[in-house]
Amino acid sequence: xxxxxxxxxxPIRLERCGKTFAxxxxxxxxxxxxxxxxxxxxxxxxSGCGKTTTLRIIAGLENPDPGGRVxxxxxxxxxxxxxxxxxxxxxxxxxxxxxxxxAENVAYGLKVRKIARADRARRVxxxxxxxxxxxxxxRRIDQLSGGQRQRVALARALVVRPRVLLLDEPLTALDxxxxxxxxxxxxxxxxxxxxxxxxxxxxxxxxxxxGDRIVVMAKGRVAQVGTPREIYYQPADGFVADFIGTMxxxxxxxxxxxxxxxxxxxxxxxxxxxxELLVRPEDLALAGEADGHLAGTVAAAVFLGDRTRLVVEPxxxxxxxxxxxxxxxxxxxxxxxxxxxxARLLAVP
Amino acid sequence: xxxxxxRRGWGFWLQLGFTLLVCALLTVPMVMSMLAGLTxxxxxxxxxxxxxxxxxxxxxxxxxxxxxxxxxxxACLACTLALGVPAAYALARRPGRIARLVxxxxxxxxxIPGLATALALIVTYGGVGDLRSSWLFIxxxxxxxxxxxxxxxxxxxxGSIDLTTLEEGAASLGAGFLRRFxxxxxxxxxxxxxxxxxxxLTLSVGEFxxxxxxxxxxxxxxxxxxxxxxxxxxxxxxxxxxxVFFLMIVPSLILMQALAKRGRPSV
Ligand SMILES: Nc1ncnc2c1ncn2[C@@H]1O[C@H](COP(=O)(O)OP(=O)(O)O)[C@@H](O)[C@H]1O
Ligand SMILES: [Mg+2]
Numbered sequence: 001x002x003x004x005x006x007x008x009x010x011p012i013r014l015e016r017c018g019k020t021f022a023x024x025x026x027x028x029x030x031x032x033x034x035x036x037x038x039x040x041x042x043x044x045x046x047s048g049c050g051k052t053t054t055l056r057i058i059a060g061l062e063n064p065d066p067g068g069r070v071x072x073x074x075x076x077x078x079x080x081x082x083x084x085x086x087x088x089x090x091x092x093x094x095x096x097x098x099x100x101x102x103a104e105n106v107a108y109g110l111k112v113r114k115i116a117r118a119d120r121a122r123r124v125x126x127x128x129x130x131x132x133x134x135x136x137x138x139r140r141i142d143q144l145s146g147g148q149r150q151r152v153a154l155a156r157a158l159v160v161r162p163r164v165l166l167l168d169e170p171l172t173a174l175d176x177x178x179x180x181x182x183x184x185x186x187x188x189x190x191x192x193x194x195x196x197x198x199x200x201x202x203x204x205x206x207x208x209x210x211g212d213r214i215v216v217m218a219k220g221r222v223a224q225v226g227t228p229r230e231i232y233y234q235p236a237d238g239f240v241a242d243f244i245g246t247m248x249x250x251x252x253x254x255x256x257x258x259x260x261x262x263x264x265x266x267x268x269x270x271x272x273x274x275x276e277l278l279v280r281p282e283d284l285a286l287a288g289e290a291d292g293h294l295a296g297t298v299a300a301a302v303f304l305g306d307r308t309r310l311v312v313e314p315x316x317x318x319x320x321x322x323x324x325x326x327x328x329x330x331x332x333x334x335x336x337x338x339x340x341x342x343a344r345l346l347a348v349p
Numbered sequence: 350x351x352x353x354x355x356r357r358g359w360g361f362w363l364q365l366g367f368t369l370l371v372c373a374l375l376t377v378p379m380v381m382s383m384l385a386g387l388t389x390x391x392x393x394x395x396x397x398x399x400x401x402x403x404x405x406x407x408x409x410x411x412x413x414x415x416x417x418x419x420x421x422x423x424a425c426l427a428c429t430l431a432l433g434v435p436a437a438y439a440l441a442r443r444p445g446r447i448a449r450l451v452x453x454x455x456x457x458x459x460x461i462p463g464l465a466t467a468l469a470l471i472v473t474y475g476g477v478g479d480l481r482s483s484w485l486f487i488x489x490x491x492x493x494x495x496x497x498x499x500x501x502x503x504x505x506x507x508g509s510i511d512l513t514t515l516e517e518g519a520a521s522l523g524a525g526f527l528r529r530f531x532x533x534x535x536x537x538x539x540x541x542x543x544x545x546x547x548x549x550l551t552l553s554v555g556e557f558x559x560x561x562x563x564x565x566x567x568x569x570x571x572x573x574x575x576x577x578x579x580x581x582x583x584x585x586x587x588x589x590x591x592x593v594f595f596l597m598i599v600p601s602l603i604l605m606q607a608l609a610k611r612g613r614p615s616v
Contacts, residue, residue: 061517083520093511095518099536108532109522160522 007195009038010073010163012058017068019053027053029221030068037073040190040197042211044204046243050220051200052168058198059166060085072163088157092169094149096141102152103128103137109160127159147178154189165190165197171206183209204244208232216240232280238348241278248284248320250277250345259342262314264293266342275347281309281321283344286330292337296320301331312336379595386589403589407578411590414574415597417484421570422553425491429549432492433499434542438534440500441507452504455497463558466493470563484568490559495552499545506541540608547605554598571597 011034018030028050035041043051056062058070060082069078077085096105103124110120128134131151136144144152150170157165170186171179187210190197201207207214208228216223216231216239224236235241252261252275259268259275287293296312299319308328312320322338324330386404390397408415436455440448470490475481512534519529535542557572564573571594579587 059521061520081520082517083523083525086523087521089518089521091514091518093514095511095514097515097518097533097537098510099533099539108519108524112523112528156522 007158007161007193008163009194010196011035011037012164012196012198013069013071014054014058014064015069015071017054017057017064017070019050019057019062020065027220028057030065031222033215033222033225035196035198037196038194039212040199040210042199042201042207042214043217044201044207044211044214044243045217045223047202049217051202051217054217055166055168055198055200058164059087059089086160086163088160088162088165090150090153090157090165090167090170092172094141094153094173096149096152096156098141100141101137102133102139102141102144105141105152106156106159109156113160123159127155131155145178146174147182150174150182151185154186158189158193158195163196165193165195167197167199169201170199172201172203179206186210208244216243218243235278235346235348238276238278241346241348246281246321248279248281249318250279250320250340251275251317252277259345261340262294262316264340266293266340268342270347278346278348279340279344281323283341284320284322285339285341286322286324286328287337287339289337291339293340294320294338296336296338298330298332298334298336301328310336312338314338379591382588383592383595384588385585386587386592388585391583391585391588403583403585404592406586407590407593410586411571411574411578414569414571415593417568418554418571419597421484421488421491422550424488425495425553426546426549428488428492429496429499430542430546433496433545434503434535434538436496437500437503437507437538437541438530441504441512452500455500457497459494459497463490463494463556464562466490467559467562482565482567487560487563487568487570490563491553491556494556494559495549498548498552502545502548503538503541506538510537512537544605544608547601547608551598551601551605555594 013035014031014033016030016032017028018026019028020026031054043054045051053062057064057068060070060077060080064070064078069076071077072085082089097108100108106124106127107120110123115123125134125137128137131154133148133151133155136148136152141149141152150173153170167186171182174182183206190210199206199210211228213225213227214231215225216236218239224231224240226234231240231244235244235247241247250261252259253273254268254270254275255272257268259266259270259277261277289295294314296314298310299313300311301324302309303326305326307326308324308330310322310324310328310330312322314320320338322336330336384395385391387399387401388395388397389400389402440452467490470486470493471481474486474489480486515533515537516529519533524532555572556570557576560570560573561576564570569577571590575587575590575594578590
């Protein structure tokens with residue numbers, strides 16, 4: 001990537017940014033968050049949890065409730081409308097101008113900034129090449145596929161060298177295969193540009209792949225902020241655990257440094273009493289009758305190529321999801337034993 | 350199979366016949382009337398020969414009404430563009446009960462008989478300066494009458510595109526309100542503005558109800574002159590006059606059809 005494409009890495013700070021819409025609906029509880037310069041942060045959560053609202057507050061399309069502040073670096077931009085914040089924005093619905101060609105769309109922000117014609121043409125061409133859109137320069141927007149449109153939208157947002165790049169579910173409108181390839185392209189772009197990026201999605205796969213850090217949101221508040229690994233392996237609560245990947249729940253009883261699960265007793269540190277334990281499918285292992293901790297019956301087996309995903313019903317408690325080898329011959333009705341590594345068990349409040 | 354296609358055949362011919370009949374009902378009188386304007390003597394019939402004499406006569410006597418009609422139509426278009434497009438924009442950007450109410454209110458002049466609107470105008474503004482004897486008085490009536498059509502046409506297109514998001518896209522690239530309005534909003538509503546403009550021109554040129562009450566002997570529009578000529582002159586002159594009227598209005602009707610066929614621009 002040419003040097004001219006390397007962008008400033010401006011940190012963003014949100015201070016007590018809440019949002020109450022007219023009519024009294026609280027879309028966002030007051031939120032404090034610092035996004036480091038050059039970092040890609042992903043807002044992840046189910047539909048309606050306030051991700052878009054947060055992004056729009058950063059963009060300047062919504063004002064935070066009184067008392068909230070948005071800072072880009074040292075500059076307080078709370079009072080500035082979006083057109084004076086110098087942000088790049090990519091929308092789920094593309095928001096490309098149907099009355100302009102691809103090249104005119106990309107040139108729009110440069111024209112607004114009164115960049116001289118020759119300079120403008122050069123920068124548009126460079127950006128179109130970077131996004132592999134060179135051959136489409138003269139096309140109208142309605143002559144492009146969804147993936148091409150979103151690449152034009154990215155080019156249009158980036159060509160003006162914005163301080164931060166904001167993306168609201170940019171891949172949601174695309175079909176699965178396109179989504180994967182464009183996600184890789186966005187990843188390459190964000191790393192290469194070094195720009196501060198805020199990415200909103202409800203898709204945990206996208207969040208894990210793109211985020212330096214992930215902000216998991218639920219019902220207008222932040223459930224957890226952390227790297228993808230932290231979110232995956234140390235979920236702050238049951239909501240995060242269930243939302244990210246697949247999580248099994250086991251009922252156990254802790255007493256005097258041991259934990260009993262089913263018939264097995266494992267070493268354990270924690271207060272006495274009933275505990276609910278979480279464990280990932282890959283942290284449960286199939287074992288023999290002699291060294292297994294839990295017995296159960298296979299209720300379903302799904303062949304996924306590299307592995308076979310089993311749903312095992314233990315004698316009591318909810319069904320467990322376990323990964324077996326791809327070549328495993330286990331099927332419905334087979335009796336299996338599972339082994340639990342106590343170090344991988346999570347007790348979550 | 351056979352009987353089905355038979356039945357379809359019957360229905361088809363029946364429909365075609367009916368359609369042709371309706372078309373004939375509509376067009377035959379107009380064609381007759383226009384022909385009458387070109388025949389030397391209507392009572393003798395076509396064998397008296399074709400002539401442009403009556404058309405020339407119409408131009409000599411009524412060119413003032415034709416020019417005034419055109420002047421009012423284009424002034425009316427300018428006014429409805431200046432008022433209607435921003436009004437449609439404001440309505441489109443503000444969803445909610447009040448906006449819908451205003452939309453309904455805007456349709457009022459269409460629902461109320463033109464004579465009533467004209468009377469209300471005379472009662473309210475008739476005494477203001479020289480307004481009553483000015484062509485501007487008729488213009489006001491026409492603007493009132495045609496404005497809803499402009500607003501509706503533009504609003505329909507604005508509702509079919511995601512205007513808010515388009516504008517947010519432009520704003521994110523640094524464009525302020527005026528630039529957004531002129532480079533993004535207006536160009537993307539072009540088809541609606543065009544359709545509304547043709548509608549306004551056509552309606553204004555053909556408007557009679559309102560205009561008949563509002564006009565003075567010095568401010569006569571084409572349709573009012575037409576009524577005069579029907580009432581007091583040779584039938585050939587009235588017919589030639591109709592011909593002139595059609596020549597003015599048909600091109601814009603055809604353009605309107607062409608626009609409607611091309612449909613809205615895909616987004
Ligand atoms: N303009 C608005 N007026 C009123 N309520 C809104 C508005 N925008 C969003 N909301 C509400 O705020 C909540 C959060 O919305 P949003 O931020 O769009 O969620 P997400 O992007 O996570 O799906 C939702 O309950 C939504 O209905
Ligand atoms: Mg959203």
